[in-house]
Amino acid sequence: MRVYDVVDLATSEAPPLRHDADDIVRAAVRRQRRRRGAMACGAAAVTAVALSVAALAPDLVRTTAPEEAAGAPANALQVAVPGAMQVPADPFTFTFGGYGVGRFQVKAPLVASTAYQIAPVVEDGDTDLAAYLVVYRPGAFNPDGLRNARRLIIGGRPARLQELTDIRFHKVLAWQYVDGAWATLETYSDKPDNPSPRHLEQIALGLAPANPAPLKLPFKMSYVPKGFKPVVLGSHAMAGMDGIAAADDGDFGGAVFARPAPRPVGLTKPWPQSAGPALPGSFEIFVVPNANSNQALPGGQRPPASPKCSATLCNTWSPDGKVSIQIATEGRALSKSEMIKVLNGITLASVDNDDTWFDAATAIPVAP
Amino acid sequence: MQPCGGSCPFYPDGGSGLLKQDDQDGFREFVAARLTSLRSLAYVTCGDWYSAEDAVANTLAKLYPRWSKLDRPDLYAQTMVFRAAIDETRRPWWRRERPAGDALPEMAQADPADTTDERIRVRAALMAVPPRQRAVLFLRYYQGLSVEEAAAVLGCAAGTVKSQTQHGLAKLRAVLADRIELVDEPPDRRPASDATTNIGEWANAGI
Numbered sequence: 198m199r200v201y202d203v204v205d206l207a208t209s210e211a212p213p214l215r216h217d218a219d220d221i222v223r224a225a226v227r228r229q230r231r232r233r234g235a236m237a238c239g240a241a242a243v244t245a246v247a248l249s250v251a252a253l254a255p256d257l258v259r260t261t262a263p264e265e266a267a268g269a270p271a272n273a274l275q276v277a278v279p280g281a282m283q284v285p286a287d288p289f290t291f292t293f294g295g296y297g298v299g300r301f302q303v304k305a306p307l308v309a310s311t312a313y314q315i316a317p318v319v320e321d322g323d324t325d326l327a328a329y330l331v332v333y334r335p336g337a338f339n340p341d342g343l344r345n346a347r348r349l350i351i352g353g354r355p356a357r358l359q360e361l362t363d364i365r366f367h368k369v370l371a372w373q374y375v376d377g378a379w380a381t382l383e384t385y386s387d388k389p390d391n392p393s394p395r396h397l398e399q400i401a402l403g404l405a406p407a408n409p410a411p412l413k414l415p416f417k418m419s420y421v422p423k424g425f426k427p428v429v430l431g432s433h434a435m436a437g438m439d440g441i442a443a444a445d446d447g448d449f450g451g452a453v454f455a456r457p458a459p460r461p462v463g464l465t466k467p468w469p470q471s472a473g474p475a476l477p478g479s480f481e482i483f484v485v486p487n488a489n490s491n492q493a494l495p496g497g498q499r500p501p502a503s504p505k506c507s508a509t510l511c512n513t514w515s516p517d518g519k520v521s522i523q524i525a526t527e528g529r530a531l532s533k534s535e536m537i538k539v540l541n542g543i544t545l546a547s548v549d550n551d552d553t554w555f556d557a558a559t560a561i562p563v564a565p
Numbered sequence: 566m567q568p569c570g571g572s573c574p575f576y577p578d579g580g581s582g583l584l585k586q587d588d589q590d591g592f593r594e595f596v597a598a599r600l601t602s603l604r605s606l607a608y609v610t611c612g613d614w615y616s617a618e619d620a621v622a623n624t625l626a627k628l629y630p631r632w633s634k635l636d637r638p639d640l641y642a643q644t645m646v647f648r649a650a651i652d653e654t655r656r657p658w659w660r661r662e663r664p665a666g667d668a669l670p671e672m673a674q675a676d677p678a679d680t681t682d683e684r685i686r687v688r689a690a691l692m693a694v695p696p697r698q699r700a701v702l703f704l705r706y707y708q709g710l711s712v713e714e715a716a717a718v719l720g721c722a723a724g725t726v727k728s729q730t731q732h733g734l735a736k737l738r739a740v741l742a743d744r745i746e747l748v749d750e751p752p753d754r755r756p757a758s759d760a761t762t763n764i765g766e767w768a769n770a771g772i
Contacts, residue, residue, distance in 0.1 A: 225629035
């Protein structure tokens with residue numbers, strides 16, 4: 198077989214294009230108009246580019262909104278407190294805050310699940326680093342599941358370091374932060390030695406407890422289909438790893454429910470989500486700015502009176518069209534009528550005012 | 566909006582930044598003609614069809630205002646798409662909401678010749694090759710670019726393209742070894758391009 202045939206066969210089952218040439222030209226013109234308009238007004242051109250392109254392809258748009266404005270929730274101001282990390286009964290609680298180690302910044306956690314909390318990690322001046330810190334609840338992480346990992350001691354406690362080249366230069370540092378409970382720092386970088394194992398260790402040693410703060414959601418629900426339980430929530434972010442990857446995008450929140458809920462034990466990494474093999478029997482809610490949505494309402498168009506659905510998802514919007522709410526089912530976990538029933542039971546907080554947001558425990562009518 | 570009030574020294578087009586009708590038609594034709602192959606380049610690089618299409622759509626929207634000034638928009642677009650697709654590989658878990666395309670019903674198709682199995686095997690083998698090497702193989706063997714053109718698209722030296730080609734072929738051959746024999750065949754060379762002299766102009770422009 199020739200290389201040409203390999204490529205031809207490997208690309209032979211492309212899904213239908215979602216955008217045609219006319220869509221792209223329209224988006225380009227819209228982008229250009231907004232860009233020039235923004236420049237003329239002295240406004241931030243970056244914002245205009247992001248908004249206009251987001252209407253067509255928001256997946257690629259990563260805005261550089263200021264920390265306080267976009268990804269950082271109210272609990273970003275949590276301060277470290279002495280003592281060991283607490284393990285609250287309610288898993289949807291943040292127990293640490295953001296902190297800096299040299300040029301690395303661990304942001305405030307944005308995602309919590311029944312097994313862990315996750316915070317994005319960034320490096321000053323380097324947008325190539327993709328990294329995140331996961332603090333697992335006791336028993337949720339299995340350190341022996343990290344294959345070919347070196348055994349280390351960090352802070353007097355056992356640790357493991359896995360160095361891989363499966364996707365870029367990929368490192369996983371796992372360390373025990375209290376008896377029976379582990380945290381991991383996972384990094385993907387273009388540079389083999391940055392972050393170095395020493396950097397990872399320093400970041401690990403910087404982890405400190407903060408006063409527990411309940412995860413807050415920008416919505417509350419009156420209906421959850423029977424048997425489903427909340428598994429992963431996102432505050433100022435989509436739920437799960439998608440929310441961490443898009444931490445700076447200014448998304449509002451999200452939730453993943455599953456039936457049965459997976460047991461929070463034996464993990465070596467966060468649960469997969471829409472990016473990978475999804476949690477079986479699950480559905481997910483996304484609450485994002487319409488401008489961020491990959492199915493955004495065109496500018497000026499009024500939201501439809503009822504949800505727009507396909508077989509596996511339904512979209513609806515706030516009355517002013519500024520907030521997009523999607524429910525998506527994995528496989529046949531939910532019927533279309535159930536998806537609509539869930540959407541109809543959602544009440545939005547004022548998304549721009551954290552004070553109106555709901556503690557997870559009151560936002561969701563079923564316990565994890 | 567006319568940001569300069571209709572008279573703008575910096576924008577001869579009156580400040581709109583929009584293309585003239587002829588150029589816009591040309592841009593539309595270019596997009597229509599190249600959309601599929603650009604998406605394939607992005608897919609081969611990043612390994613996900615939806616991310617690939619988003620990378621291409623985003624890239625083409627950015628290319629629009631520069632369209633009338635480009636001598637080789639084909640290579641320029643490939644450079645931008647390649648870089649956008651590489652960006653996609655930097656966050657391997659990354660997706661947004663479910664795109665509407667996910668909801669398309671899957672159609673059962675007859676597979677009398679086991680082509681699906683072979684396609685899956687071949688796709689897996691190609692994806693086992695590192696992303697930049699995959700892109701090199703795509704550009705040289707599938708698109709028929711010369712070493713110099715591929716180097717310009719990828720923003721690297723010709724020698725790097727040659728070594729990436731060798732490494733990519735070796736990896737692909739090793740992964741396919743037990744099932745499919747990879748034929749030793751030089752890439753199809755197109756006739757020498759009359760515009761390759763322009764490559765360096767934008768390849769070094771820090772696109």
